[in-house]
Amino acid sequence: MINLVREPLIFEISSPGKRAINWPELDVPETKGLLSEVPIREDLEDFPEVSETEITRHFTRLSQMNYCVDFGFYPLGSCTMKYNPKINEKVAAMPGFTLVHPLAPESLVQGNLRIMKTLEKLLAEITGMDAVTLQPAAGAHGELTGMMLIRAHHVAQGHPRKYVLVPDSAHGTNPSSAHICGYTVKEIKSNEKGTVSVEELVKVMDEEVAALMLTNPNTLGIFESDICQIADIVHAKGGFLYMDGANLNALAGIARPGEMKVDVLHLNLHKTFSTPHGGGGPGSGPVAVKKILSPYLPVPVIEEKEGYYYLDYQRPQSIGQVRSFYGQFLVIIKALSYILSLGPKGIREMAEIAVLNSNYLRKSLEGIYHLKYDTPTLHECVFSDKFQKEYGVSNLDISKRLLDYGLHPPTMSFPLVVHGALMIEPTETESRRDLDMFIEAMKAIDREAKENPELLTSAPHVTYVRRLDEVQAARNPVLRWEQKK
Amino acid sequence: MNYISISDKDKKEMLSRIGLNSLEELFTTIPESVRLKRDLNLPGPLAEAELLEYFEARAQENTYDQYLSFLGGGAYDHFIPAVVDYLSSRGEFLSPYTPYQPEVSQGTLQAIFEFQTLICQLTGLDIANASLYDGATGAAEAVLMAYRVKGKRRLLIPSNLNPQYKRVILTYTKNLDLEVMEIPYDQAGQMDKSSLEEALKVEASVVLIQSPNYFGVIEDLKTLSEVTHRAGALLAVVISEPLALGLLEAPGKLGADIVTGEGQSFGLPLSYGGPYLGFMACKKDFVRQLPGRIVGQTVDVEGRRGFVLTLSTREQHIRREKATSNICTNEGHCALRATIYLETLGRQGLKELAWINLQKAAYALKQLTSIPGVSRKFSGPTFNEFVLEFPENWEKISAALKEKRILGGLSLGQRYPELKDCALVTITEKHSRDKIDRYVDALKEVLR
Numbered sequence: 001m002i003n004l005v006r007e008p009l010i011f012e013i014s015s016p017g018k019r020a021i022n023w024p025e026l027d028v029p030e031t032k033g034l035l036s037e038v039p040i041r042e043d044l045e046d047f048p049e050v051s052e053t054e055i056t057r058h059f060t061r062l063s064q065m066n067y068c069v070d071f072g073f074y075p076l077g078s079c080t081m082k083y084n085p086k087i088n089e090k091v092a093a094m095p096g097f098t099l100v101h102p103l104a105p106e107s108l109v110q111g112n113l114r115i116m117k118t119l120e121k122l123l124a125e126i127t128g129m130d131a132v133t134l135q136p137a138a139g140a141h142g143e144l145t146g147m148m149l150i151r152a153h154h155v156a157q158g159h160p161r162k163y164v165l166v167p168d169s170a171h172g173t174n175p176s177s178a179h180i181c182g183y184t185v186k187e188i189k190s191n192e193k194g195t196v197s198v199e200e201l202v203k204v205m206d207e208e209v210a211a212l213m214l215t216n217p218n219t220l221g222i223f224e225s226d227i228c229q230i231a232d233i234v235h236a237k238g239g240f241l242y243m244d245g246a247n248l249n250a251l252a253g254i255a256r257p258g259e260m261k262v263d264v265l266h267l268n269l270h271k272t273f274s275t276p277h278g279g280g281g282p283g284s285g286p287v288a289v290k291k292i293l294s295p296y297l298p299v300p301v302i303e304e305k306e307g308y309y310y311l312d313y314q315r316p317q318s319i320g321q322v323r324s325f326y327g328q329f330l331v332i333i334k335a336l337s338y339i340l341s342l343g344p345k346g347i348r349e350m351a352e353i354a355v356l357n358s359n360y361l362r363k364s365l366e367g368i369y370h371l372k373y374d375t376p377t378l379h380e381c382v383f384s385d386k387f388q389k390e391y392g393v394s395n396l397d398i399s400k401r402l403l404d405y406g407l408h409p410p411t412m413s414f415p416l417v418v419h420g421a422l423m424i425e426p427t428e429t430e431s432r433r434d435l436d437m438f439i440e441a442m443k444a445i446d447r448e449a450k451e452n453p454e455l456l457t458s459a460p461h462v463t464y465v466r467r468l469d470e471v472q473a474a475r476n477p478v479l480r481w482e483q484k485k
Numbered sequence: 486m487n488y489i490s491i492s493d494k495d496k497k498e499m500l501s502r503i504g505l506n507s508l509e510e511l512f513t514t515i516p517e518s519v520r521l522k523r524d525l526n527l528p529g530p531l532a533e534a535e536l537l538e539y540f541e542a543r544a545q546e547n548t549y550d551q552y553l554s555f556l557g558g559g560a561y562d563h564f565i566p567a568v569v570d571y572l573s574s575r576g577e578f579l580s581p582y583t584p585y586q587p588e589v590s591q592g593t594l595q596a597i598f599e600f601q602t603l604i605c606q607l608t609g610l611d612i613a614n615a616s617l618y619d620g621a622t623g624a625a626e627a628v629l630m631a632y633r634v635k636g637k638r639r640l641l642i643p644s645n646l647n648p649q650y651k652r653v654i655l656t657y658t659k660n661l662d663l664e665v666m667e668i669p670y671d672q673a674g675q676m677d678k679s680s681l682e683e684a685l686k687v688e689a690s691v692v693l694i695q696s697p698n699y700f701g702v703i704e705d706l707k708t709l710s711e712v713t714h715r716a717g718a719l720l721a722v723v724i725s726e727p728l729a730l731g732l733l734e735a736p737g738k739l740g741a742d743i744v745t746g747e748g749q750s751f752g753l754p755l756s757y758g759g760p761y762l763g764f765m766a767c768k769k770d771f772v773r774q775l776p777g778r779i780v781g782q783t784v785d786v787e788g789r790r791g792f793v794l795t796l797s798t799r800e801q802h803i804r805r806e807k808a809t810s811n812i813c814t815n816e817g818h819c820a821l822r823a824t825i826y827l828e829t830l831g832r833q834g835l836k837e838l839a840w841i842n843l844q845k846a847a848y849a850l851k852q853l854t855s856i857p858g859v860s861r862k863f864s865g866p867t868f869n870e871f872v873l874e875f876p877e878n879w880e881k882i883s884a885a886l887k888e889k890r891i892l893g894g895l896s897l898g899q900r901y902p903e904l905k906d907c908a909l910v911t912i913t914e915k916h917s918r919d920k921i922d923r924y925v926d927a928l929k930e931v932l933r
Contacts, residue, residue, distance in 0.1 A: 006789070010599055010828050021566055021834045023841055027918040028848035035843070038703050038866050039734035046606060047832035055568055055829050062596055063577035067589035070576030076585070083488050084580050087533045093570075096544025101556045102758030103895055104549045105887070111546030112757045125526050137618035137759070138814040140801070151660055160660070176801035176811035182660035185806040223514040252525075254512055259519045270814065274488070278818025279593035280583035280778065281616070282760035298656075320656035324559060324621040324649045324747070325758025337536055343529030346487040352508045353489050353496075359511060360499045376514050403589055412585075414802070431490035432499065458786070463588040465791035470587075473783035473795040477772070479612050480602040 007061045010048045011481045020052040046483050065464045066279070067408050073434045075361075077380045077411035077423025078171065078219055080249045080271035082354075085341065088274065088334035097333060102325040106310045113309030116326065117302045119336045120286075123267060126339075126347065127245070128258020129288035134327035135298045139246060141322065142266025142285025143177035143213070145298060148319045149264055149289060150211045150240045151181055152296040156317065161210035161239075167196050169220060169415040174213045174244060183210060190417050194220045194373035198229060205237050215244040216260070217251070219415040219423070221358065221377035231261030240264060240293075248272045249427065250355055250379035253348030257288075264289045269328075273335035284328040284335065298322050353428035354379045357435060361426055364439045368446050372418050380425035382418050383410075393449040393456045395420040400467060401448065403460040405441040486530065553920055554892040557870050557911025558699065559620065559647045559725040560758065561750045563838075564914055566829050569752045573822045583778070583814065587793040588785075593817065594792035597780040600824040607727065608744040609735025610766035615778040616820040617763030617812065620725050620747025624650040624693065625657035626765065626776045626810060627721040627745040628665075631691030633774045633809065635719060638663050639689035641681070645670040645698040647725050648900045654693075668692075674702035674863025674872065676709060685716035691743075693721045696736070697729055701870030701909065702863050710740025719743060726750055727764075729868045731839030743767045752826025753819055762819035773799060776810030838914060842869040845921065846912040852925045853910070858932055862907050870911045872897070872904070876932065879908045885931040891924055 050058070067074070074081035092098075100109055120132040136142040147164070154160045164178035167188050175185040186204055191197035196214065205212075212234050217223045224230065231241045243257050243265035249272045251257075257265050269275050269284035277283070289297065299318045300311035311326075342350060355378045362371070362381040370386035385395040399409030399422070411423040426435060448455050460466060491499070496508075505511065512520070531539060554562070572578075577592060584590030597615045604613035617623045628640045642654060644667045651667075658665055668684055671677040676694060685692070692713040696704035706722065713720045722736040724746035736744045748762035749755075767775055773796075781795035801808040830838060846869040854861050858876035875882050879896050886893040898905030912921065 007595070009595070009602075011602065014831075019831055019833055020568070020829045021831070023834070023837055023914065026841055026844055028845055028921070030844055031847040031851070034847055035703075035732065035866055039707065039739060040732060041730070041734050044606065044731065044832045044836055047603070047835065048828045049831045049833070050828065052568060052829070055825065056572065058828075059568075059572040059578075059596070059825060060575070062592035063572075063575045064592065065590075065595070066577040066581050066592035067586070068577050069580035071580075074582070076582055079582050081582055084576075085486070085488055087536055089574065089579070091536060091540040094540060094544045096541075096547050096550065098754035098756050099562070100547055100549045100757045101554055101562065101755050101892075102560050103556050103558060104554070104757075104892070108549040108552065109547050109757065111543035114546060115543050122527055137622070137816075138812070140811045140813045141618060141622075144811055148656070148660065171813075172801040172803070172805045172808070173811050173813050175806035176804075176808045179806035179808075180657075180661075180811050182662070225514050225516060228516070228519065251515075253521065255515050255519045255521055259521075276579040276818070277582045277814075278579055278816075279581050279590070279596075279821065280817030281814045282816050282819055283814035284760075299652075320659070321621070321649065321652040322656055323653060323759075324619045324761065328759040329757040331760060333540070337540065339527065340529045340531045340539065341486045341533070341536055343531070344525040344527045346530050347525055347527065349487050349489060352511070353491050355511045356491070356496065356499055356503075356508060359503050359505075363503045378511070378514070399586070400588070403586065408589065409586060429488050429490060432492075432495040434490075460588050464591050465588055465785040465789055466787055468587050468785050468791045468793050469783045470793050470795065473781040473793045474798075477779075477796060478782040479598075479772075479779060479795075480605045481598070 005061065007058065009481050010050060010058055011046065013054060014048040014050055016049055018049045018051050020050060020055050072407060073430055073438050074408040075410050075424045075426050077425040078246055079411065080425060080427055082274055082427040083429035084274055084276040085338060088337040091337050092330040092333040110309055113302055115336055116332060117304055117309055119332055122339050123286055123288060126252055127265060127288045128256030130291045131294040131297060132286055132288045133297045134286045134332055135322055136266065136285035136287055137323050137328055138281060138283035139266060139268040139285045140173040140177055142287045143173055143244065144180055145287050145322050146242055146264045146266055147177055147181040149293045149296045150242065152319050153293060154210055162208045164210055165204060165212040169218050169417045170213060170215055171219060171244065178213065193375045194222050195224050196230060198226050201230060201233055205233055205239065207237055209237060209239045211240040211242045213242045213244060215247060217247045217378045220373060220382050221380035222375050223378055227260045246271060247379060250351055252351045253344065254351050264293055269331055269335040274338045275331045275334040282328050282331055284331040350428050357426040357428060357430055361424055361435060361439065365442055368443060380423060382415065383422045384418050385420035388446065388449040389420065391449045391453045393453050395422050397456040397459060398422065398445055401445050401456045401459040402441060404462050407438055407441055552890050552892050553923060555894050555910050555924060556892055558895045558909050559649060559747060560755055561726060562755055562913055562915050563750050565752050565754065568829055569822055569825045572825050578821055579818065584794060587791060591791060594780050596821050596824050598782065598792050600820045601780060603824065603827045604764050604766050607730045607735065608766040609737025610744055611769035612772050612775065613764065613766040614775055615780055616816040617765055617777055618816060619761040619763045620723065621650045621653040623745035623763035623765055624723045625654045627723065627743045628654060628691050628693055629657065630743060630774050630776060631719040631721055632663065634771055635690035637688045637690040639687060640665050640691050641668055641684055641689050642693045643668050643676050643695055643698065645674065645700050646695050647699045650723060673865035674700040675704050675865045678708065678712060681712055685718065689718045691719045691721050693723060695723045697726055697868045700863055700872045701867045702865035703733065703868060706736055706739040714740065726869065728839050728842060731835040732843060748823045751823035753822055760816060760819050762816045762823055774809055777812050777815055841914045845916055846871065849912045849921045852921060853928065856929055856932060869913060870909055872907050872909055874907050878905055882931055886927055889927045891927050893924065
């Protein structure tokens, strides 16, 4: 990373008359007087004017200020920051895919439809579910879609019901998605093992509960071993079991949500299936369902008849459309490419090594960092800053100090059930050398906490910018550049 | 391939440190009854060379590229400068996550800050977010945002709204006990003002306007804004072809309170519908109700400028069920592409490109309507799309044009039965005069 050069905003290096593009001469006769009745913009005042050299340098320098998976270990818990294979980028960039208009006649896009139908089938097999929609644009969008399917079913039965149950360890999108779908959220407390308490569930589950949203393995990395019993309790009252599939990386090829009596789940193609996170999207959040919910899937549904693929909009019970067109098509291509490259054994191995790497980290750091729950974990584990707090050092300080070691910190302060959480998910693509580097850094930071806590509370020291004032950012929001008048 | 970096020797040593004998034992918390006792029934593994072959074969099953296409209606085929692909494909942009650690994410954060600035400049509003999924969900988020501000259960949307956007708004509002009412269009193809005035006699939270609308017609935003605000509602404007903003007055300057839209035109390939880019901007009074991530400027401990995600008390990870939206992952990389695209085009290039689109569409409109029986359906001003009326059902003409390897436009009859003889025709800078003339000649033959 370049620390000496401060890269200005593009607007600050702009100067009149410079340009980075030329257009061909207009090859049709000019028509005068167009838009004469419409308010016209005289000028794009303050829009940048720079050369192509400047554009290239600007974004190359910006890129060098980013930490990324291509550079190193990125153990953000529940985000599954695995390596993004390069062949997937190459196939998704084929002009035969990128240049196709979404409203092209079906007969001219058979390859695209076949790709989508194929991925649907493979995801159905991996999850043990009956039908899949690829339409949702991200994980949270998949949650919303899944909750809408559940609601549509209850409405068809005559009553939408009122409540959705969400464990206190759940990701914030779960309660938010349920709320946007018109439900009131009831939180269920985790038990001393860090899992859903069956006794608690029995108490709150009734005919007004539409669904339970369960992440499995949960955000502590713990498998909800009672899941079948939980499903039975929910089903007995006519509710549905929704599974947040964010952590499917721990299960693929090992066990299937379908067999766990899950009724609907979403997947994150940008987590489990290796598509790049892009600095915050695009993601893709397919939803898989059991037969009972398939009539409600978003339109259009891709159908196949004798080798011909088509889009079916004639689905009277469908919840409708949740976004434009059919889904994040290029992301879908990358995910399919990934699954095909791994094959069945590779998918299983992916989960095995993800869990091995996580347990290796856990074992190596146990005792040095506090572990609230001693229940065995799968693909991730959640430590806390409890031991280091004694020296006045928080999870934030530990995270910022990791940056000085050239490593990306774990997810901080989540899940909420662990105070001062450090949630670590290494993924299967990391080498032992990278894992050991992280372990050694974490150990060194623990020593520093005891010997020189100030080193941590003032970290990071070697990054492009040092600790940033987030309070000021929120108190006096500056959300855009403006020309100094 | 499995992209795993652990050797067999590593595996043994790691298991032994954990105190286990086999990988199997890592999964003992999963009950036997739900364990998969067989291999998944999946194809593969394919080697890299085989993957290429597989996807080349699928790409060849798409024959769309053998046709001359005039399709638009929410997805536009624009030229993408080489720097956009080149720079955006850097691993430093593709492979990080949402910038939760700002000290090592300044590249992503500064790019988003520039994106927010560009969107504010284009829309004429104070504040923009870091992106939404696409134009359709943007439209839905906009009406829900207006409802949070105003609290009136009635939402007015135009009948000349992109049908995809309408469907998504209906899906999003269905479960929330909201009333969505549609305002008809007039002979100019614009929102019918007297119908709007009539509808606003009952209080509504928002009037949503698409401009240019689904018929390609530019709306009279100034008048609609006056009507809307007089009745105490918010004006939300949605744009599916934001290139028009290179020429048209910024909606914020004409009274819009919220502007949202589809950013695909800004450097994203058509890609059969995704990933695309939703954008949203608003007046600063409404910032607490704006959905999605927002980047703000601040300083580090040494007083140097830096950027962070901010105002997160609106968001799901803090507010949980009380958040303004459930959005978490957005379209970060698409916003980056749009930023590179817009900064490459710059002050002159964007304006010129919009002008080229306007001129080419005007030429095409003139040539096509010079054919006997073909007329312009709506009298309102247009940008790069327009509706043509034909002497008979468009489906028939469309099929005949397809025989000649031309996709002449989008049919409107399914959504608007009264427009069954009409088509929406889109022209961009990628349509050379020769291509436009080929369409004109083919249409002449078809109608002969």
